[in-house]
Amino acid sequence: MHEKIVGIMGAMPEEIIGVVKLLFNRQEVVIGRRTYFTGTINRIKTVVVFSRWGKVAAATTVSTLILTFNITQLIFTGVAGAINDALKIGDIVIAKRLVQHDMDARPLMAQFEIPLLGKIYVDCDEQAVNIAQQAVNDLLDNKQLHNIISSTELALFNITKPKFMMGDIASGDQFISNSNNKNAILKNLPAVLCVEMEGAAVAQVCFEYDIPFIIVRTISDAADEQSHINFPLFISTISSRYAIEIIKNIYGNAKFFLLF
Numbered sequence: 001m002h003e004k005i006v007g008i009m010g011a012m013p014e015e016i017i018g019v020v021k022l023l024f025n026r027q028e029v030v031i032g033r034r035t036y037f038t039g040t041i042n043r044i045k046t047v048v049v050f051s052r053w054g055k056v057a058a059a060t061t062v063s064t065l066i067l068t069f070n071i072t073q074l075i076f077t078g079v080a081g082a083i084n085d086a087l088k089i090g091d092i093v094i095a096k097r098l099v100q101h102d103m104d105a106r107p108l109m110a111q112f113e114i115p116l117l118g119k120i121y122v123d124c125d126e127q128a129v130n131i132a133q134q135a136v137n138d139l140l141d142n143k144q145l146h147n148i149i150s151s152t153e154l155a156l157f158n159i160t161k162p163k164f165m166m167g168d169i170a171s172g173d174q175f176i177s178n179s180n181n182k183n184a185i186l187k188n189l190p191a192v193l194c195v196e197m198e199g200a201a202v203a204q205v206c207f208e209y210d211i212p213f214i215i216v217r218t219i220s221d222a223a224d225e226q227s228h229i230n231f232p233l234f235i236s237t238i239s240s241r242y243a244i245e246i247i248k249n250i251y252g253n254a255k256f257f258l259l260f
Helices: 013-020 055-067 126-141 144-148 151-155 179-188 199-208 231-252 254-258
Strands: 005-010 024-031 034-041 044-050 073-082 092-100 164-171 192-196 213-221
Touching: 005 013, 005 055, 013 044, 013 073, 013 231, 034 055, 044 055, 055 073, 055 199, 073 199, 073 231, 092 126, 092 192, 092 199, 126 144, 126 164, 126 213, 126 231, 126 254, 144 151, 144 231, 151 231, 164 199, 179 192, 192 213, 199 213, 213 231, 231 254
Parallel strands: 005 044, 005 073, 073 213, 092 164, 164 192
Antiparallel strands: 024 034, 034 044, 073 192, 092 213
16 A cells, blocks of 8 residues: 655645645755645645646646655645636635646547547546535635634625535636636536636646546636736635645545545
């Protein structure tokens, strides 16, 4: 049986700074212009890293986690733009499956199909997703949220009763910031809840190496013309704190010790 080693990734430095502080006996290793922070969280060996934006950067980072640090499972945390109209800023989405919305090798194969893998969607492990769901529910349902973020800070983004959804997440090398692009994705992939720039690439690499993974995304915008407004403030004030608490909740779940 392999030793349990968890990799945690975020696409922006603000998304992992607080998580890095959770590490006990923290050390740093620089590989490929990235700093990998190693240590333990709740006695579980853990490696935390800022992956940078985009599918290539994310795939490179997770490959290093797998091949150099020998992780046995992965958690990716970050922000996303809402595609589904039911989602609002401050809501949380856990991926059930992921798709690359800019993958298109037609007429050689179907739109969105990953070459050679013969699949459009990469599915997440059900056990891992259930643990992530419990972690998010604990954050949102047990008033934990108001212990870490003030009402004044939540009001800056009109966050009152943030909710959780599980479903499809789409990734592509585009920051979706206009309604035309948003609607085009929704037309072709109507089940997609939100869009970002890394998750599906991470999912593909994990699938090819048989590494279970969790993708958790906080909705930062509506993937439209207003997507840039207060984005940095949202990361530092809301989503980065979400990430810390969700990771703490995952690691605090007794089932997580037994997972894989």
